[in-house]
Amino acid sequence: MAADASAKSNLTATNEELLQYYRDMLLIRRFEERAGQLYGMGHIGGFCHLYIGQEAVVVGMEAVKQEGDQTITGYRDHGHMLACGMDAKGVMAELTGREGGYSKGKGGSMHMFSKEKEFYGGHGIVGAQIPLGVGLGFANRYRDEKKVSLTYFGDGASNQGQVFEAMNMAQLWKLPVVFVIENNQYAMGTSVTRSHSDTHLYRRGAAFGIPGMEVDGMDVLAVREAARQAVEHARNGEGPYILEMKTYRYRGHSMSDPAKYRSREEVDDIREHNDPIKRCEKRLADNGFKDEAALKEMDKEIKAIVKEAADFSLESPEPATSELFTDIYA
Numbered sequence: 001m002a003a004d005a006s007a008k009s010n011l012t013a014t015n016e017e018l019l020q021y022y023r024d025m026l027l028i029r030r031f032e033e034r035a036g037q038l039y040g041m042g043h044i045g046g047f048c049h050l051y052i053g054q055e056a057v058v059v060g061m062e063a064v065k066q067e068g069d070q071t072i073t074g075y076r077d078h079g080h081m082l083a084c085g086m087d088a089k090g091v092m093a094e095l096t097g098r099e100g101g102y103s104k105g106k107g108g109s110m111h112m113f114s115k116e117k118e119f120y121g122g123h124g125i126v127g128a129q130i131p132l133g134v135g136l137g138f139a140n141r142y143r144d145e146k147k148v149s150l151t152y153f154g155d156g157a158s159n160q161g162q163v164f165e166a167m168n169m170a171q172l173w174k175l176p177v178v179f180v181i182e183n184n185q186y187a188m189g190t191s192v193t194r195s196h197s198d199t200h201l202y203r204r205g206a207a208f209g210i211p212g213m214e215v216d217g218m219d220v221l222a223v224r225e226a227a228r229q230a231v232e233h234a235r236n237g238e239g240p241y242i243l244e245m246k247t248y249r250y251r252g253h254s255m256s257d258p259a260k261y262r263s264r265e266e267v268d269d270i271r272e273h274n275d276p277i278k279r280c281e282k283r284l285a286d287n288g289f290k291d292e293a294a295l296k297e298m299d300k301e302i303k304a305i306v307k308e309a310a311d312f313s314l315e316s317p318e319p320a321t322s323e324l325f326t327d328i329y330a
């Protein structure tokens with residue numbers, strides 16, 4: 001079992017690759033900022049969990065995904081959808097509960113799916129996606145397909161009993177599953193140190209012999225390199241792998257959060273010194289890319305995409321009452 005540094009072996013990338021990651025992370029950030037505003041204006045109801053700060057995790061993982069690989073996650077899920085290539089308009093319209101949303105306005109922030117993009121949710125029950133993600137891995141094995149299931153969950157979810165049942169099966173049958181633990185250090189308002197007997201979450205599969213690695217989840221290249229190793233392991237039939245992504249969320253747990261469990265200084269310090277987008281910009285500069293105007297232009301383009309999504313999400317009609325009885329599993 002490696003806690004480690006091994007993922008630091010190939011942290012170089014071309015400017016073209018870095019610009020792509022920068023763009024993908026920025027799209028998530030701007031989308032989430034806008035979603036936060038729409039929530040504040042009363043256009044989004046219910047729960048809404050923003051992914052701001054954690055962008056490098058999903059973008060780095062996505063960089064090694066192959067056609068057919070599946071993604072499944074919890075409720076902090078808008079970033080995963082965008083990274084999978086789902087349309088920003090359809091995601092935003094689902095947040096506002098409109099007909100043009102991915103679940104026709106009936107699912108909301110936590111319940112969206114795209115068979116086309118192999119995105120399987122969007123789950124509001126903490127940990128529920130983990131056995132489902134192992135099920136996706138089982139399907140891949142059963143159908144003799146070389147696909148890998150990327151199963152994301154949080155530090156809090158990693159304490160759920162079903163995680164261990166699912167991990168046992170995954171290793172027993174050598175299923176192609178990569179467990180991506182997004183350790184943002186808090187489960188709502190409970191820190192990892194208060195709730196985990198072992199705070200090294202990459203060791204969660206130790207009892208089953210599942211290898212794990214701790215990864216700097218604020219560095220998109222460290223994530224990509226770790227992802228490469230883990231996904232290859234799973235795709236080659238060697239079984240599951242655990243990646244513990246050390247990351248951080250800047251916003252509250254959901255939209256109302258008294259934020260008494262951490263200090264303003266802690267958040268500011270990470271925003272200032274460890275922001276994944278700024279770190280990608282720094283990597284570009286180290287590579288010799290210093291075209292700030294191009295980055296500004298990119299930001300403008302992304303803001304336009306997000307504005308279009310927001311406009312669509314307000315113009316799209318609310319679902320008709322006749323929709324109350326469609327898509328029901330009964």
Ligand SMILES: Cc1ncc(C[n+]2csc(CCOP(=O)(O)OP(=O)(O)O)c2C)c(N)n1
Binds near residue numbers: 153
């Ligand atoms: C089974 C279950 N228990 C409790 C909750 C309430 N709840 C929602 S999110 C959450 C914390 C989960 O934290 P973590 O897994 O670290 O994910 P993060 O919010 O940090 O992304 C809790 C306890 C729930 N939705 N489902």
Ligand SMILES: [Mg+2]
Binds near residue numbers: 155156182188
């Ligand atoms: Mg957490």
